[in-house]
Amino acid sequence: MSFQVFGTAVARGVAIGRAVLVASSRLDVAHYFIADVDVGEQSERLRTARERVASELVQLRDALPSDAPPELAALLDVHLMLVHDEALVEASLEWVRSRHYNAEWALSAQLEVLARQFDDMEDDYLRERKADLEQVVERILRVLTEGTEEWPSALQSGARDFAGEDPLVLVAGDISPADMLRFRDGVFQGFVTDIGGKTSHTAIVARSMDIPAVVGTREGSRLIQQDDWVVIDGDAGVVVVNPSPIVLEEYRFRQRQAELERERLARLRFTPAVTLDGERVEMLANIELPQDAEPALQVGAEGVGLFRSEFLFMGRGGQLPSEEEQYLAYRQAVLAMGGRPVTIRTVDVGADKPLERALPNESRQDAILNPAMGLRAIRWSLSEPAMFRQQLRAIYRASAEGPVRLLLPMVSHGRELRQVRDCIEKVCAQLKSRGQRMGSVELGVMVEVPAAALVLRSLLPWVDFVSIGTNDLIQYTLAIDRADQSVSHLFDPWHPAVLGLLARVIQECREQNKSVSVCGEMAGDLAFTEVLLGMGLRSFSMHPTQIARVKQRVLRCDSARAAALVRDVINAEDPAAAAAAVGWGG
Numbered sequence: 088m089s090f091q092v093f094g095t096a097v098a099r100g101v102a103i104g105r106a107v108l109v110a111s112s113r114l115d116v117a118h119y120f121i122a123d124v125d126v127g128e129q130s131e132r133l134r135t136a137r138e139r140v141a142s143e144l145v146q147l148r149d150a151l152p153s154d155a156p157p158e159l160a161a162l163l164d165v166h167l168m169l170v171h172d173e174a175l176v177e178a179s180l181e182w183v184r185s186r187h188y189n190a191e192w193a194l195s196a197q198l199e200v201l202a203r204q205f206d207d208m209e210d211d212y213l214r215e216r217k218a219d220l221e222q223v224v225e226r227i228l229r230v231l232t233e234g235t236e237e238w239p240s241a242l243q244s245g246a247r248d249f250a251g252e253d254p255l256v257l258v259a260g261d262i263s264p265a266d267m268l269r270f271r272d273g274v275f276q277g278f279v280t281d282i283g284g285k286t287s288h289t290a291i292v293a294r295s296m297d298i299p300a301v302v303g304t305r306e307g308s309r310l311i312q313q314d315d316w317v318v319i320d321g322d323a324g325v326v327v328v329n330p331s332p333i334v335l336e337e338y339r340f341r342q343r344q345a346e347l348e349r350e351r352l353a354r355l356r357f358t359p360a361v362t363l364d365g366e367r368v369e370m371l372a373n374i375e376l377p378q379d380a381e382p383a384l385q386v387g388a389e390g391v392g393l394f395r396s397e398f399l400f401m402g403r404g405g406q407l408p409s410e411e412e413q414y415l416a417y418r419q420a421v422l423a424m425g426g427r428p429v430t431i432r433t434v435d436v437g438a439d440k441p442l443e444r445a446l447p448n449e450s451r452q453d454a455i456l457n458p459a460m461g462l463r464a465i466r467w468s469l470s471e472p473a474m475f476r477q478q479l480r481a482i483y484r485a486s487a488e489g490p491v492r493l494l495l496p497m498v499s500h501g502r503e504l505r506q507v508r509d510c511i512e513k514v515c516a517q518l519k520s521r522g523q524r525m526g527s528v529e530l531g532v533m534v535e536v537p538a539a540a541l542v543l544r545s546l547l548p549w550v551d552f553v554s555i556g557t558n559d560l561i562q563y564t565l566a567i568d569r570a571d572q573s574v575s576h577l578f579d580p581w582h583p584a585v586l587g588l589l590a591r592v593i594q595e596c597r598e599q600n601k602s603v604s605v606c607g608e609m610a611g612d613l614a615f616t617e618v619l620l621g622m623g624l625r626s627f628s629m630h631p632t633q634i635a636r637v638k639q640r641v642l643r644c645d646s647a648r649a650a651a652l653v654r655d656v657i658n659a660e661d662p663a664a665a666a667a668a669v670g671w672g673g
């Protein structure tokens with residue numbers, strides 16, 4: 088039966104593929120494709136794990152004391168029966184054979200299938216056996232993951248071996264930014280999640296991968312079944328499940344159109360972005376990993392405006408990267424950009440980008456209901472000075488290879504800048520005494536907290552440049568959690584308070600001769616290109632995939648006309664009037 092699921096469109100385009108359902112609690116098991124030759128080995132792992140769990144259960148049952156409640160023995164018998172049930176391990180082996188899933192993934196996939204069958208059962212007793220099934224699977228997974236590395240190298244290589252089968256799309260309750268990173272090698276054609284909003288970090292990573300995604304579907308992962316054919320319409324925020332042949336053909340046509348448009352835009356790659364009246368606009372890239380720098384250059388990036396260094400810290404089971412590891416990563420990005428500036432933001436963990444490791448003062452964190460306002464970003468760095476200095480050393484060392492700009496996230500107070508400058512002084516002295524080479528590093532601050540926008544004049548003397556993080560600026564100005572889909576309709580960049588702050592920050596920077604750029608999602612949103620130009624912005628930093636589209640818009644804009652329009656936008660009484668002032672439906 089064909090039906091539709093609605094959510095928030097976060098990454099454009101159309102993806103068509105078979106649904107791979109992954110429960111978020113099980114996303115932390117490895118998911119990777121295996122090569123043909125490894126099918127036997129993975130199947131054997133699964134069988135061996137089953138046998139081990141079965142014998143553990145037998146031992147447990149046999150060792151029960153005579154006064155143990157009889158229910159306990161009965162429960163272990165049920166678990167034993169489930170372990171041997173063909174519908175579990177034997178059916179999982181079929182995922183290994185036909186889909187080339189690794190053993191853990193195959194078992195999790197089969198669990199999703201069986202869990203739904205249990206959910207649909209009329210009989211209460213049988214329905215409740217789902218919990219037993221989950222426990223049995225957890226046991227087998229535990230055996231499987233014993234002694235395996237957290238980041239199997241096969242994650243990349245196996246996926247490539249597996250080209251040519253049905254395309255796949257990932258459907259999950261939620262996907263953490265760290266998990267998104269694992270799927271960056273192009274295994275999935277699109278993503279659907281139950282939760283999330285337009286600027287949640289999962290959405291941002293999906294956009295950086297330039298693959299269609301719909302988030303905030305609420306029930307999507309419950310309604311869509313494993314292996315269903317799914318169309319993700321990333322423009323409209325709709326997921327069509329088991330589409331009819333006519334609908335499918337329409338979407339395939341749209342896919343082809345999008346491909347043609349992409350080819351047309353690619354021709355603008357090396358055209359400088361200049362407005363109709365001759366204003367030069369800088370087009371920078373936002374990147375998550377050093378290997379993103381090279382492709383960014385290929386699509387015309389003139390530098391990196393935001394390297395979200397926290398992605399180097401994720402998916403490592405809480406193990407922080409050493410100074411050397413970080414240095415090599417930053418150096419790779421700097422070398423790839425061949426003399427163009429690379430803006431490295433110090434680690435911005437917390438809120439929806441958690442580290443697996445407990446934050447300092449763990450018990451306090453456990454009680455925090457609102458992590459977006461907690462120990463995040465620069466606050467976290469300053470509370471862990473040894474870790475912070477380690478990162479600064481790595482960044483300063485990388486500056487020996489090319490121009491580096493150091494960017495501080497979530498600053499809200501001049502005191503934080505002074506503390507950072509003290510740390511920098513110490514780090515530079517240390518590196519000098521070690522005889523290590525360094526270049527000159529510009530210091531910049533992100534304006535993403537309203538307080539920073541309001542006291543900008545007192546911050547500017549301490550910094551060389553400013554980067555406006557509109558994602559958080561909107562979140563904190565409007566008090567809308569950017570990751571919460573229940574309020575995502577209120578997350579509105581057209582709000583006069585947001586536009587007023589933006590205009591004010593850009594103007595103040597220009598008056599004080601400090602370079603200013605926008606690196607939040609607004610920079611890559613065509614609806615705002617003219618508005619930002621009109622406010623005086625001449626530097627945009629965005630996902631590389633957006634660069635050509637925004638450049639095309641810049642080439643068609645007149646900055647003087649934009650400046651005149653902006654007066655109406657800023658003076659608009661409500662978001663709809665602001666959008667209408669630039670002829671946008673908003």
Ligand code: PEP
Pocket residue numbers: 291393395435535555556557558559560606607608
């Ligand atoms: C922002 O807040 O706009 C920004 C660019 O930072 P992040 O999205 O990583 O929080």
Ligand code: MG
Pocket residue numbers: 496535556558559
């Ligand atoms: Mg931010």
